[in-house]
Amino acid sequence: MIVAEKKPVEEIIDYVKDFKKLLIAGCNECVTVCEAGGKKEVGILASALRMYFLNEGKKVEIDEVTLERQCDHEYLEEIRDRIDKYDAVLSLACGVGVQFMAEKYFSTPVFPGVNTCFLGAAEERGVWSERCQACGQCILGETAGICPISRCAKRLLNGPCGGSTKGKCEINKDLDCAWQLIIDRLKELNRLDDYEKIMPIKDWSTERAGGPRKVVREDVRL
Amino acid sequence: MESIEGEPGDFKVTLTSYPRYIDPIKCTGCGECAKRCPVTAINMYNLGLDDRKATYIEYPQAVPLAFAIDIDTCIGCGLCEMMCLAKAINYEDNEKKSTICVGAVILSPGSEGFDPSGMDVLGYGKFANVVTSEEFERILSASGPYRGHLMRTLDREAPKKIAWIQCVGSRDVNLCGNGYCSSVCCMYAVKEAMIAKEHSHDDLDCAIFNMDIRSFGKDYEKYYNRAKDEHGVRFIKSRVHTINEDSTTGDLVIRYTDESGQTNEETFSMVVLSVGLQIPESVTALARRLDIELNNYNFAVTDPFAPVNSSRPGIFVSGVFQGPKDIPGSVTEASAAACAAGTKLAEARGTDTKTIEIPAEIDVLETETRxxxxxxxxxxxxxxxxxxxxxxxxxxxxxxxxxxxxxxxxxxxxxxxxxxxxxxxxxxxxxxxxxxxxxxxxxxxxxxxxxxxxxxxxxxxxxxxxxxxxxxxxxxxxxxxxxxxxxxxxxxxxxxLKPLKEKKISINRRALVIGGGVAGMNAALGLADQGFDVVIVEKEAQLGGLSRDLTVTIEGADIQRYLLELVDRVTGHEKIQVLTESLIVGFSGFKGNFTTEIMVGPGMYERKIDHGVVILATGANEYKPEEYLYGQDYRVVTQIELGKRLEVKGADDISKVVMIQCVGSRNEKNQNCSRVCCQSAVKNALHIKEFNPDAEIYILYRDMRMYGLLEDYYTEARQQGIIFSRFSQDNPPNVEATDEGIAVTFKDHILQRDISITADLLALSAGMVAEDTEELASILKLPRNEEGYFIEAHVKLRPVDLANEGVFLCGTAHSPKLISEAISQALAAASRATIFLSQSEITLSAVTARVDPDLCAACLVCVRACPYEVPRINEEGVSEIDVALCHGCGICAAECPAKAIELDWYEDDQVMSKVEALLEGVL
Amino acid sequence: MSTKTPSKLEKILSAGHMAVTSECGPPRGSDSEDITKKAEMIKNHVDAINITDNQTSVTRLCSLASCIHLKKMGVEPTLQMVTRDRNRIALQSDILGAASFDIYNILCLSGDHQNFGDCPQGQNVFDIDSIQLIQTVRQMRDEGKFLGGDDINRPPQMFVGAAANPFADPFEIRVPRLAKKIAAGVEFIQTQCIYNLEKFELWMKQACDRGLHEKVYILAGVTPFKSAGMAKYMKNRVPGMDVPDDVVKRMSGVPKENQAEEGINICVETIQRLKEVEGVKGFHIMAIEWEDKVPEIVERTGLYPRPDIS
Amino acid sequence: MRINYPGTIRIIRLPCTGKVDVIHILRAFEKGADGVYVVGCLEGECRFSNGNLRAKKRIEQAQQILDAIGIGGERAQMYNLSSADGPRFAEYAVEMTEKIKKLGPNPLKKAKEKMAA
Missing domain, CATH: 3.40.50 (Rossmann fold)
Structure with a gap:
C-alpha cells in the first residue's frame, strides 16, 4: 500500500492560516491503514486547528469528512454539492488523492495534510518499510524476490557494494543490505550460481525517467 | 472458634463473636465517629509506628469496611454515639456464642512474624534504627506511618545505606528453635531493597546479608538477578555476629564473618531484620482444641499426597499454617482446600440459592428521555x-x-x-x-x-x-x-445512555484436562468427584508423566504406589474419560463453550470434544545435561537416574559420590531456578548414607534452596557428614573422566584452594524444562514465558487462572515444583474451574466493543492492538469482535484510525458529553 | 601478454613487473598546485596516480581536470569515475573528454553513498552501477560504440580497472563478485586497504583456484596508519574495512611519537609479505594526505627504481 | 483516606486508560479545560495488559499538538499509580494543579473574550 506520514501541525497551519472555511478530508484507504489520514486523524487535526484559530482570534469554520477513497471520481463526487462552501480543502489522502481532489475541484485550493512516503509493507504495527519504487519493469524474478531498486541505497543492479557490513547497509546499520538479503535467499533457493549473471543496464524509461506514466487497459475499457 | 463437633459432612461449630460496639451492618463506614473520637491509641496495623483513634477501622481495605471501638482505650465519652447518624453505636454490645452447621472446615489461621526482641546481639528494641521487615514494609507503604516516605525511625532522616539481615527466626535451632526456612524472606528482602531504592531520592546502598538466596519461585531468580546486576543491590554471603549503634549518629555497625571466615565490619544507617514466619500461640491452642496434629514447629501435619488434609477428616488446612509459603502458594492452596472441602459437599451445591425475579424490560428508545x-x-x-x-x-x-x-x-x-x-x-x-x-x-x-x-x-x-x-x-x-x-x-x-443487552451463554459443564500426569489426574479427580464430566488428553500411552520416573519423596512416601492408586481411581471413575496417545490439533470457542479437536490413539482418528473449561497440566521433564561429561561417561548420571539406581541396586558399591547443583538452571539459557533439585540431591544423598553410612558425599552448590520444612533434611545431611561446598557461577567445578573414577576439581571457599575428588559416581542435579508446548500454545493462543512455562493471569491474585477466561493451569506446566505442590495446584485449578462449571449459564458484561462495518477499513489496527486477540477480519472483509471474548477495555476503540469501533456504555459521545457538560459556557 | 591500450600501467603489468600505483585526492578548491605538488612528491616512485572522484561524497575539484593537470606534467593518471553523480550520458561524455586528453587508465566505481558527504540531501543517480560502467567503457573502446549503439569517432583507449573489497560482507561472494567484474571486462583491480592479511590471502587463494589471477591484474591496496587513533577509526567507523585487533594493539603499543613510524613499518611488512602471494601483481599505495611517505615505502620494499617502459 | 486535594479536578471514569484517545484530550481543551490528565495503573500492572502504555503515547501525541498550536503541551499529563495509593493521587492532584496555575488559564478563554469585545 501507499505509506504516508502526518505532516507537522505547524506546516499545515502555515498552509491554511488565511482561510475562513475549511474542509478537512480524510481517506478511508491506505492512509487510514497506515494511521496517517483516516477519520481519527481528521478529527484530531480539526480540533487542533479550531483551537489554533480561536487562539489567534480568527473565526474559522472547519468541517470534517472522510471519503472512501480520494483516488476515484465517484467517491470525490460525494462532496460536490458542498465544495463551494469552503475556501480551501485540507486533504489527508496521499499525493494521488490530493491531486485528484485538486483536479476535480479546480477553483478550490487543496493542501496536503500528509507526506506521501513510499509503497511499502507494515512490518509490524507502527513500522512500515519500502518495498517497491514502481519502476514499471519488475526484476524480482532475477533477484530472488528482493528488489535492489527500492531496497539498496544505491539501487545497484549488480551489488553489493564494498560497504556492506555484517548484512547491513553502509549508510545505516539498522538497514538491511538488500544484496545480502538477495544472496541469502538465492542460497536458500539453491540458486547462488545466478549471482554471477550480470544484470544488464536497466531501461529506466518505464520509471519516472520516461515522464508521467499511464496505464491504459483496452481490455477493460469500453 | 471454640470447638468442632461431629463428623465430616455434619459438623457443629461453636463460635464466639467478640463485641465490636459498632454494628457492622448499620455502619456505613463514614468515619465520623473516628473523626470525633478524642482518644488516641497506638496503631498496631502500622506496628506501633503511629497512632489511631479508639474508634477505628483496622486498615482501609478491611472487610467489612466497618468501624469498631477499641474498648481497652475507649473512655466512654459518648461522642461517637451522638455523631452516628446510622445509629450503629452500641456500648452494650457483648460477647456472643453461636453455633453453625457445616459439612467441612478450612483452617487458614495464618502466621505471625518472628519477634527478634530476645536476640540481644541484633539490637532490636535497643537501637531505634533496627527494624523488623514487617515494620519496614509499613514504612515503605503509602498508607504507612510515613506515607511511603523512606525515613528511619530514630530521626526521620532519609537513610543512605540499609542492610537486611536474613534468617532472623528461621534456619536457627540454637537461638529460637525454628529449624525451618520461612521461604519468603529472601524474596521480600530483595523486593524491599528494590522498592527502597525506588523511594530514595539519593543513591541508596542496599546490602542483604545472607547464607543462601532462596529465589526458587517462578521467575524469582530473574528478579534476584535484576536486583543484583541492574540495581546494584549487594548480596553478602555471611553470618552476622553483632550489631552495635554509633550513639552520635544512630548508625549501626554490623560485625560479620564472610565466606572465607574473615571478620569484617560495615556501617549502615538502618538495619532491617528479615524475620521469619511463625505459628502464633493462639493458633497452636486452636489446633489443640480441634484435635489437629501439629509437627514439632507447630505447622499442621499433612501427607505429601494429600497436602491440604489435616489429621482430622473433614478439616482442611491452607496457607502458612500448612507450612511456610508465599502469597501465590497460599492463594493456590486456599483454592486447593476449597476443592478438597467441596468434593464432600458437592451434593449440597446450590440448595440454598435464591433467585431474583426480574420483570420484562420497558422499551425506552422510542419514548422521550425522563x-x-x-x-x-x-x-x-x-x-x-x-x-x-x-x-x-x-x-x-x-x-x-x-x-x-x-x-x-x-x-x-x-x-x-x-x-x-x-x-x-x-x-x-x-x-x-x-x-x-x-x-x-x-x-x-x-x-x-x-x-x-x-x-x-x-x-x-x-x-x-x-x-x-x-x-x-x-x-x-x-x-x-x-x-x-x-x-x-x-x-x-x-x-x-442506551439500553444494552447482556448476552447470556450456556455453559458446557465438562472439563478438558490436558496432560495426564499427577497434576492432571488430581485436577480431573477434583472435578469428577464434584460431579463434572472430565476428559483427560495424554499424549503418551500411559498416564503418570514425569512421576513414572520418580521413586520416593524426601519424606519417604512411595511415589509409585501412590501413582498406581491414582491411575486406578482415575481410570475407574465413571465421570472421567482418558484419551491416551492423543494430540490436540484444533481449538475454538470461548469460555464455557470450547471445542477441541483431538487425534486419538495410534490410529489417529479424529474426535471433537465440547467442553466448558480447560485445565493445562502439560508438565515438565528433567533437563538432559550437555555439561560435565553427561552421556559420555556412564558414571555421570542425573538425580532421577540416581534415584532409580538406588531403588534397584542400592549403594553398597559406591563409596564416593559428588553431586553438582544447578545443572541447566540459573544460567544464561535458563535463568530460573528449578526449585526441586536441591532437595533431590539431599534426598538421594541421605539414601546413599542409609545404604552405605561410610560413603563420602560432596554436594557442590551455588545456594542450597531447602525451603520450608525441607531445611530439616539439609540439617540432617550435614549432621550425617555430607559435605556441602559452594561454587560460583563463573568458576564451576571441573570434571574429568579417569580410569579410577570421575575426577571433580572445585574451589573450596573456606580453604580458598582447589580440591580434587575422584568419585565413583557424579550425580548432576539437572533442572526442569517445560514440556514442549509451542504448538499447543499456538493452537490454544496461550501465553508462555521464555522458558516455555504458561503464564498465569496474575502471579498473586490469580495464580492458577490464565488471562484467557475458562482456562486454568496446574503442575509443572506452570513452573518447576514438588509433587505435593503440584497436587495442591491441581486441586486449586479444579476449584477455580468448579466456580465456572457450577453455573448453568453466565451473563456477559454488555460493556464490549462493536465495529461499524461501513466505516471499517480492515486495517488490522484493532487486531494488532487488542491484548486478547479478539478482533478478526471476517468473511465480509471487515473487523468483527466477538462479545463473548471481548474484555471491554476499549483499547481498540481508541486506536481505530477509521473511528469504526465504539465501546458500549463508553461511546465517544457518552464520554465526551461529560466533558462538554463540565465545560459548558466556559468558552 | 600483448597490450590493448597505450597505458603505461598496462605495459608494465604485461611485461611481468610488479606495478606500483598511488592516489591523490583533489583539493576542495580550484588551486591546481595542490594536486601537482602531491604528484611531484611521488611521480618517480609510482607508475600511475589515481585521482579520486569526489571521494566519500565530499565535493572536490573534479577528477577529470585533475588528471589533465597530471598529464600536463608528464605523469600517468588513472581517472576514477563513480556512477553516483552522473547518468549514462554524462559518464560517456566524460570518458570521451578524458580520451581527448589521452588519459589511458580508468577505474570504474559505484561510489560512496552521498549520506557520508557534504551534500547528504542531494539526489544520487546510479543510472548504472560499477559493473555496468566497466561494460560501458569496454564497449566504447572495443566496439567503438556508444551505449545507444552509434559509432564513436576515435574511441577511447583506456585500460579498465575496478576496485575489489576482499573484506566486505558477505565474504562468500567476494570471489564470485570479482569473477563478475572480470566477466564484465575489467583488466586490473585495485583492492581495498589490506590489514587482515590472512583473510586477503584466503581471498587470493580462492581467486587463484578459479584461475581469476590469470584474467586480471590484481594490485593489493595498502594504507599506512599515521596513528593508533586512525587505526581505531578505520576499524570502527569505515564501512567495509577489516582492521584486526592485533594491528590496533600494535599501533597503540608504541609511544605516540613513534606511531607514524610504526604505521610505515606495518605497511612495508605488508607489502613484503604480499609480494610473495600468488596472483598479486602490484601495489596500490593510498597514503591519505601523506604522499611524502610513498617514496620511503616504495624504496624500503625494494620496488624502486620503477621500470622504464616507453 | 479522605486526603484533601485541590477542588480543581473533575474525574471522568473510563474502563481503562487505553480507552483515552488524543481527540478526547484535544476536545477538552477545545471546550475550555485548563488542563487534562490521565491517571492510569502503574506501568506493567495494567489490568488489560498495556492500556496505560498506549495512553502514555497518546498523551505525548496530544502534548506535541498542543505545543504546536500554542495551547501548551504541559497542560496534558499522564500519571500512574496503584489504586491503593490514595496519598499519591492527592500528590499528583496538587502537582497538576500547581502546574496549571503556573501556566494560567486556557489561552482560548482570553482569545474568546477578545473576539467578543
Whole structure:
C-alpha cells in the first residue's frame, strides 16, 4: 500500500492560516491503514486547528469528512454539492488523492495534510518499510524476490557494494543490505550460481525517467 | 472458634463473636465517629509506628469496611454515639456464642512474624534504627506511618545505606528453635531493597546479608538477578555476629564473618531484620482444641499426597499454617482446600440459592428521555459539607430531568423501595444517583432499576462523596459547586445512555484436562468427584508423566504406589474419560463453550470434544545435561537416574559420590531456578548414607534452596557428614573422566584452594524444562514465558487462572515444583474451574466493543492492538469482535484510525458529553 | 601478454613487473598546485596516480581536470569515475573528454553513498552501477560504440580497472563478485586497504583456484596508519574495512611519537609479505594526505627504481 | 483516606486508560479545560495488559499538538499509580494543579473574550 506520514501541525497551519472555511478530508484507504489520514486523524487535526484559530482570534469554520477513497471520481463526487462552501480543502489522502481532489475541484485550493512516503509493507504495527519504487519493469524474478531498486541505497543492479557490513547497509546499520538479503535467499533457493549473471543496464524509461506514466487497459475499457 | 463437633459432612461449630460496639451492618463506614473520637491509641496495623483513634477501622481495605471501638482505650465519652447518624453505636454490645452447621472446615489461621526482641546481639528494641521487615514494609507503604516516605525511625532522616539481615527466626535451632526456612524472606528482602531504592531520592546502598538466596519461585531468580546486576543491590554471603549503634549518629555497625571466615565490619544507617514466619500461640491452642496434629514447629501435619488434609477428616488446612509459603502458594492452596472441602459437599451445591425475579424490560428508545436524580446525604458524610438541597434544586434545572429527590442514605433498603415506586410513578427512564462510588454501589442501584423494568445500563452515578465532600471538607462552598458539576456531567451522560443487552451463554459443564500426569489426574479427580464430566488428553500411552520416573519423596512416601492408586481411581471413575496417545490439533470457542479437536490413539482418528473449561497440566521433564561429561561417561548420571539406581541396586558399591547443583538452571539459557533439585540431591544423598553410612558425599552448590520444612533434611545431611561446598557461577567445578573414577576439581571457599575428588559416581542435579508446548500454545493462543512455562493471569491474585477466561493451569506446566505442590495446584485449578462449571449459564458484561462495518477499513489496527486477540477480519472483509471474548477495555476503540469501533456504555459521545457538560459556557 | 591500450600501467603489468600505483585526492578548491605538488612528491616512485572522484561524497575539484593537470606534467593518471553523480550520458561524455586528453587508465566505481558527504540531501543517480560502467567503457573502446549503439569517432583507449573489497560482507561472494567484474571486462583491480592479511590471502587463494589471477591484474591496496587513533577509526567507523585487533594493539603499543613510524613499518611488512602471494601483481599505495611517505615505502620494499617502459 | 486535594479536578471514569484517545484530550481543551490528565495503573500492572502504555503515547501525541498550536503541551499529563495509593493521587492532584496555575488559564478563554469585545 501507499505509506504516508502526518505532516507537522505547524506546516499545515502555515498552509491554511488565511482561510475562513475549511474542509478537512480524510481517506478511508491506505492512509487510514497506515494511521496517517483516516477519520481519527481528521478529527484530531480539526480540533487542533479550531483551537489554533480561536487562539489567534480568527473565526474559522472547519468541517470534517472522510471519503472512501480520494483516488476515484465517484467517491470525490460525494462532496460536490458542498465544495463551494469552503475556501480551501485540507486533504489527508496521499499525493494521488490530493491531486485528484485538486483536479476535480479546480477553483478550490487543496493542501496536503500528509507526506506521501513510499509503497511499502507494515512490518509490524507502527513500522512500515519500502518495498517497491514502481519502476514499471519488475526484476524480482532475477533477484530472488528482493528488489535492489527500492531496497539498496544505491539501487545497484549488480551489488553489493564494498560497504556492506555484517548484512547491513553502509549508510545505516539498522538497514538491511538488500544484496545480502538477495544472496541469502538465492542460497536458500539453491540458486547462488545466478549471482554471477550480470544484470544488464536497466531501461529506466518505464520509471519516472520516461515522464508521467499511464496505464491504459483496452481490455477493460469500453 | 471454640470447638468442632461431629463428623465430616455434619459438623457443629461453636463460635464466639467478640463485641465490636459498632454494628457492622448499620455502619456505613463514614468515619465520623473516628473523626470525633478524642482518644488516641497506638496503631498496631502500622506496628506501633503511629497512632489511631479508639474508634477505628483496622486498615482501609478491611472487610467489612466497618468501624469498631477499641474498648481497652475507649473512655466512654459518648461522642461517637451522638455523631452516628446510622445509629450503629452500641456500648452494650457483648460477647456472643453461636453455633453453625457445616459439612467441612478450612483452617487458614495464618502466621505471625518472628519477634527478634530476645536476640540481644541484633539490637532490636535497643537501637531505634533496627527494624523488623514487617515494620519496614509499613514504612515503605503509602498508607504507612510515613506515607511511603523512606525515613528511619530514630530521626526521620532519609537513610543512605540499609542492610537486611536474613534468617532472623528461621534456619536457627540454637537461638529460637525454628529449624525451618520461612521461604519468603529472601524474596521480600530483595523486593524491599528494590522498592527502597525506588523511594530514595539519593543513591541508596542496599546490602542483604545472607547464607543462601532462596529465589526458587517462578521467575524469582530473574528478579534476584535484576536486583543484583541492574540495581546494584549487594548480596553478602555471611553470618552476622553483632550489631552495635554509633550513639552520635544512630548508625549501626554490623560485625560479620564472610565466606572465607574473615571478620569484617560495615556501617549502615538502618538495619532491617528479615524475620521469619511463625505459628502464633493462639493458633497452636486452636489446633489443640480441634484435635489437629501439629509437627514439632507447630505447622499442621499433612501427607505429601494429600497436602491440604489435616489429621482430622473433614478439616482442611491452607496457607502458612500448612507450612511456610508465599502469597501465590497460599492463594493456590486456599483454592486447593476449597476443592478438597467441596468434593464432600458437592451434593449440597446450590440448595440454598435464591433467585431474583426480574420483570420484562420497558422499551425506552422510542419514548422521550425522563431523567430522575437522587441526591444522597450519606448521613452527614455528604450533607456535612455539600449543600445537598442546593444541589438537588440545581439538578431540577438540568435538561430532561423530571424528578429530583434527596435521601439520608440512598443505599438503605427503605430508600431503595421508595426509589422503585418513584421510578414507576414518574415513568423515569434514566436514573442518576449522586452519592458515593460506583465501585461499591453501582450494582445495588442497577438492581433497583431492573426491578422497575429498566435496563441496568440506563444508570449513571455522580460521586459527590469520595470525590467531593470527603476531600474538600474544608471548603463547603467549592464542594457544593463541584457537586453541581458532577451532577450536571452525570445527567448529560445519562441522557445519551442506551439500553444494552447482556448476552447470556450456556455453559458446557465438562472439563478438558490436558496432560495426564499427577497434576492432571488430581485436577480431573477434583472435578469428577464434584460431579463434572472430565476428559483427560495424554499424549503418551500411559498416564503418570514425569512421576513414572520418580521413586520416593524426601519424606519417604512411595511415589509409585501412590501413582498406581491414582491411575486406578482415575481410570475407574465413571465421570472421567482418558484419551491416551492423543494430540490436540484444533481449538475454538470461548469460555464455557470450547471445542477441541483431538487425534486419538495410534490410529489417529479424529474426535471433537465440547467442553466448558480447560485445565493445562502439560508438565515438565528433567533437563538432559550437555555439561560435565553427561552421556559420555556412564558414571555421570542425573538425580532421577540416581534415584532409580538406588531403588534397584542400592549403594553398597559406591563409596564416593559428588553431586553438582544447578545443572541447566540459573544460567544464561535458563535463568530460573528449578526449585526441586536441591532437595533431590539431599534426598538421594541421605539414601546413599542409609545404604552405605561410610560413603563420602560432596554436594557442590551455588545456594542450597531447602525451603520450608525441607531445611530439616539439609540439617540432617550435614549432621550425617555430607559435605556441602559452594561454587560460583563463573568458576564451576571441573570434571574429568579417569580410569579410577570421575575426577571433580572445585574451589573450596573456606580453604580458598582447589580440591580434587575422584568419585565413583557424579550425580548432576539437572533442572526442569517445560514440556514442549509451542504448538499447543499456538493452537490454544496461550501465553508462555521464555522458558516455555504458561503464564498465569496474575502471579498473586490469580495464580492458577490464565488471562484467557475458562482456562486454568496446574503442575509443572506452570513452573518447576514438588509433587505435593503440584497436587495442591491441581486441586486449586479444579476449584477455580468448579466456580465456572457450577453455573448453568453466565451473563456477559454488555460493556464490549462493536465495529461499524461501513466505516471499517480492515486495517488490522484493532487486531494488532487488542491484548486478547479478539478482533478478526471476517468473511465480509471487515473487523468483527466477538462479545463473548471481548474484555471491554476499549483499547481498540481508541486506536481505530477509521473511528469504526465504539465501546458500549463508553461511546465517544457518552464520554465526551461529560466533558462538554463540565465545560459548558466556559468558552 | 600483448597490450590493448597505450597505458603505461598496462605495459608494465604485461611485461611481468610488479606495478606500483598511488592516489591523490583533489583539493576542495580550484588551486591546481595542490594536486601537482602531491604528484611531484611521488611521480618517480609510482607508475600511475589515481585521482579520486569526489571521494566519500565530499565535493572536490573534479577528477577529470585533475588528471589533465597530471598529464600536463608528464605523469600517468588513472581517472576514477563513480556512477553516483552522473547518468549514462554524462559518464560517456566524460570518458570521451578524458580520451581527448589521452588519459589511458580508468577505474570504474559505484561510489560512496552521498549520506557520508557534504551534500547528504542531494539526489544520487546510479543510472548504472560499477559493473555496468566497466561494460560501458569496454564497449566504447572495443566496439567503438556508444551505449545507444552509434559509432564513436576515435574511441577511447583506456585500460579498465575496478576496485575489489576482499573484506566486505558477505565474504562468500567476494570471489564470485570479482569473477563478475572480470566477466564484465575489467583488466586490473585495485583492492581495498589490506590489514587482515590472512583473510586477503584466503581471498587470493580462492581467486587463484578459479584461475581469476590469470584474467586480471590484481594490485593489493595498502594504507599506512599515521596513528593508533586512525587505526581505531578505520576499524570502527569505515564501512567495509577489516582492521584486526592485533594491528590496533600494535599501533597503540608504541609511544605516540613513534606511531607514524610504526604505521610505515606495518605497511612495508605488508607489502613484503604480499609480494610473495600468488596472483598479486602490484601495489596500490593510498597514503591519505601523506604522499611524502610513498617514496620511503616504495624504496624500503625494494620496488624502486620503477621500470622504464616507453 | 479522605486526603484533601485541590477542588480543581473533575474525574471522568473510563474502563481503562487505553480507552483515552488524543481527540478526547484535544476536545477538552477545545471546550475550555485548563488542563487534562490521565491517571492510569502503574506501568506493567495494567489490568488489560498495556492500556496505560498506549495512553502514555497518546498523551505525548496530544502534548506535541498542543505545543504546536500554542495551547501548551504541559497542560496534558499522564500519571500512574496503584489504586491503593490514595496519598499519591492527592500528590499528583496538587502537582497538576500547581502546574496549571503556573501556566494560567486556557489561552482560548482570553482569545474568546477578545473576539467578543
Amino acid at each position: 431523567i430522575g436524580v437522587f441526591v444522597c446525604n450519606c448521613g452527614i458524610n455528604i450533607a456535612g459539607v455539600v449543600d445537598v438541597p442546593a444541589v438537588a434544586d440545581y439538578a431540577a434545572t438540568l435538561p430532561y430531568v423530571v424528578f429530583v429527590d434527596q435521601n439520608l442514605f440512598t443505599c438503605s433498603q427503605d430508600t431503595q423501595d421508595k426509589m422503585k415506586e418513584v421510578i414507576k410513578e414518574n415513568n423515569l427512564n434514566r436514573v442518576v444517583v449522586a452519592s458515593c462510588t460506583p465501585r461499591t454501589h453501582e450494582p445495588l442501584f442497577q438492581e433497583t432499576l431492573q426491578a422497575c423494568g429498566l435496563n441496568k445500563y440506563l444508570f449513571e452515578m455522580a460521586n459527590i462523596r469520595d470525590q467531593d465532600s470527603w476531600v474538600h471538607a474544608n471548603d463547603p462552598e467549592a464542594a457544593t459547586e463541584k457537586a453541581k458539576d458532577l451532577v450536571r456531567m452525570a445527567v448529560a451522560r445519562a441522557g445519551l
